[in-house]
Amino acid sequence: xxxxxxxxxxxxxxxxxxxxxxxxxxxxxxxxxxxxxxxxxxxxxxxxxxxxxxxxxxxxxxxxxxxxxxxxxxxxxxxxxxxxxxxxxxxxxxxxxxxxxxxxxxxxxxxxxxxxxxxxxxxxxxxxxxxxxxxxxxxxxxxxxxxxxxxxxxxxxxxxxxxxxxxxxxxxxxxxxxxxxxxxxxxxxxxxxxxxxxxxxxxxxxxxxxxxxxxxxxxxxxxxxxxxxxxxxxxxxxxxxxxxxxxxxxxxxxxxxxxxxxxxxxxxxxxxxxxxxxxxxxx
Amino acid sequence: xxxxxxxxxxxxxxxxxxxxxxxxxxxxxxxxxxxxxxxxxxxxxxxxxxxxxxxxxxxxxxxxxxxxxxxxxxxxxxxxxxxxxxxxxxxxxxxxxxxxxxxxxxxxxxxxxxxxxxxxxxxxxxxxxxxxxxxxxxxxxxxxxxxxxxxxxxxxxxxxxxxxxxxxxxxxxxxxxxxxxxxxxxxxxxxxxxxxxxxxxxxxxxxxxxxxxxxxxxxxxxxxxxxxxxxxxxxxxxxxxxxxxxxxxxxxxxxxxxxxxxxxxxxxxxxxxxxxxxxxxxxxxxxxxxxxxxxxxxxxxxxxxxxxxxxxxxxxxxxxxxxxxxxxxxxxxxxxxxxxxxxxxxxxxxxxxxxxxxxxxxxxxxxxxxxxxxxxxxx
Numbered sequence: 140x141x142x143x144x145x146x147x148x149x150x151x152x153x154x155x156x157x158x159x160x161x162x163x164x165x166x167x168x169x170x171x172x173x174x175x176x177x178x179x180x181x182x183x184x185x186x187x188x189x190x191x192x193x194x195x196x197x198x199x200x201x202x203x204x205x206x207x208x209x210x211x212x213x214x215x216x217x218x219x220x221x222x223x224x225x226x227x228x229x230x231x232x233x234x235x236x237x238x239x240x241x242x243x244x245x246x247x248x249x250x251x252x253x254x255x256x257x258x259x260x261x262x263x264x265x266x267x268x269x270x271x272x273x274x275x276x277x278x279x280x281x282x283x284x285x286x287x288x289x290x291x292x293x294x295x296x297x298x299x300x301x302x303x304x305x306x307x308x309x310x311x312x313x314x315x316x317x318x319x320x321x322x323x324x325x326x327x328x329x330x331x332x333x334x335x336x337x338x339x340x341x342x343x344x345x346x347x348x349x350x351x352x353x354x355x356x357x358x359x360x361x362x363x364x365x366x367x368x369x370x371x372x373x374x375x376x377x378x379x380x381x382x383x384x385x386x387x388x389x390x391x392x393x394x395x396x397x398x399x400x401x402x403x404x405x406x407x408x409x410x411x412x413x414x415x416x417x418x419x420x421x422x
Numbered sequence: 423x424x425x426x427x428x429x430x431x432x433x434x435x436x437x438x439x440x441x442x443x444x445x446x447x448x449x450x451x452x453x454x455x456x457x458x459x460x461x462x463x464x465x466x467x468x469x470x471x472x473x474x475x476x477x478x479x480x481x482x483x484x485x486x487x488x489x490x491x492x493x494x495x496x497x498x499x500x501x502x503x504x505x506x507x508x509x510x511x512x513x514x515x516x517x518x519x520x521x522x523x524x525x526x527x528x529x530x531x532x533x534x535x536x537x538x539x540x541x542x543x544x545x546x547x548x549x550x551x552x553x554x555x556x557x558x559x560x561x562x563x564x565x566x567x568x569x570x571x572x573x574x575x576x577x578x579x580x581x582x583x584x585x586x587x588x589x590x591x592x593x594x595x596x597x598x599x600x601x602x603x604x605x606x607x608x609x610x611x612x613x614x615x616x617x618x619x620x621x622x623x624x625x626x627x628x629x630x631x632x633x634x635x636x637x638x639x640x641x642x643x644x645x646x647x648x649x650x651x652x653x654x655x656x657x658x659x660x661x662x663x664x665x666x667x668x669x670x671x672x673x674x675x676x677x678x679x680x681x682x683x684x685x686x687x688x689x690x691x692x693x694x695x696x697x698x699x700x701x702x703x704x705x706x707x708x709x710x711x712x713x714x715x716x717x718x719x720x721x722x723x724x725x726x727x728x729x730x731x732x733x734x735x736x737x738x739x740x741x742x743x744x745x746x747x748x749x750x751x752x753x754x755x756x757x758x759x760x761x762x763x764x765x766x767x768x769x770x771x772x773x774x775x776x777x778x779x780x781x782x783x784x785x786x787x788x789x790x791x792x793x794x795x796x797x798x799x800x801x
Contacts, residue, residue, distance in 0.1 A: 244528075246765065318694070320452075323460070324762065
């Protein structure tokens, strides 16, 4: 009797722990596309490791296949040992589990880093790839030269997937007090996004988490606090839908048919924002 | 209207006026400003600036003719050495700043930006300080022209173009050959040179991956010339220069309109856009270049060259500071090196901030009792 009670208690504890680890805002459907998003992470310091630990915990119940890296994947020295300290060690568990990271370059990244195999950039500054019904467009916002803009237009035009998600380092919209919106980039990129039906745009650079109210039908996220943090830096405005600037954070996203579920998770594992975007509608 | 324009031209107010409007506009109605600037930047930065550079080239060529300010070439030896020192000094300081202090490798390719000196602003500063010492003013002119010539060469292949066809550059040779043929045919009007040879050269540069604003530079030496005093700010056309066949005479005011638009389109930067690139450009210009100039001149003097008559080391310090403002040229170089984006804004802010070099030159002159600040004892 006592043994049965003990077993039941252990089972209940494990079940509680797993339920607790399951992100509450995500349906976790078996056939959906699951991914995580990190930005401005590559410090090699404890907060980056803490966020990585939360990602590993989330992965046990929410088995995401890929991680989008929004730039500033490496700060400071970028020698081979730094790639171990600032990337391979913190995300070791995920890498071993076969999770693939797809990076864009930030202003602190060396251009040569696009040849680093685990970033899956194949030596390209800008590239596109597809998973299920989603096409991702990865841009280099450091050098938005005419060939890149021309490439983006042709890639967007050719895309037939239900979801078009674009990510790059510098945010077109942001209420971050340090950098804010990159209006010059916005003037060049947003007309293309609108014309070709981009649904979601993700950026970093400002070391905060922010979800903007939809702009011209597009949902913009700033997620640049997976290693760095600029505490209290959000200057809320009419375009702020949700924000978090008190601790490091990362995002989890699940795309199931016409629905995109998202959740922003803090360093302590708390959900700081969540919601759903339906293709063609606003959250 | 013409009088107001002439006043603005004579006091080098056209570009700052455009920049000031751009700054206010960009920081109040950002989206409309950037829409306007991106729509107009190709025409102004790539076509309009070709005429501005050709205009400056025309003045430099004429000043090097017998009877011109910069004649004979040998006089330019020490300023050329100083320019080389300034280039090295500014580039080294820029790279050290970017790599060691800034942790922004993305800026590393931007070092040619600091190889720019605003010829007109430096000239104005020098002329204002060295009122009674034309040797100092001439030295500054030679130094700035040599610096910008090297800088233009450095940025020529860094134009963020579309697909590049290097073979297209062979048409530049064809354009030069055309200009030579026109010269031999005694064609005195500059229009055939610009419209035929210039157009071929522009297309060749554009498709060859060279900044097309440089396209008229190889054509200008074949236009008709006559020796002149070199004053890029307020030397009104006169004598043989005052003729409808003279490029400088016809383009004097159109070029100012282009300069205004250039300042307007490129000077509007978001004030919060400052960053490591801003400090890198500023430090390289106001610290690196003067240091490089002084070290190079010091080495040249040790090697046997002599300082020009009536110029001492204190004058040389002020000259080095006077040549530290990149301003218009640094803005132009910035647009040649970086495409639209936050990195460009950072370095453009640095380019604007180098105007501080003019103030530092005046402060140095006052401190060292140089030029107009010289005490009777120092004179």
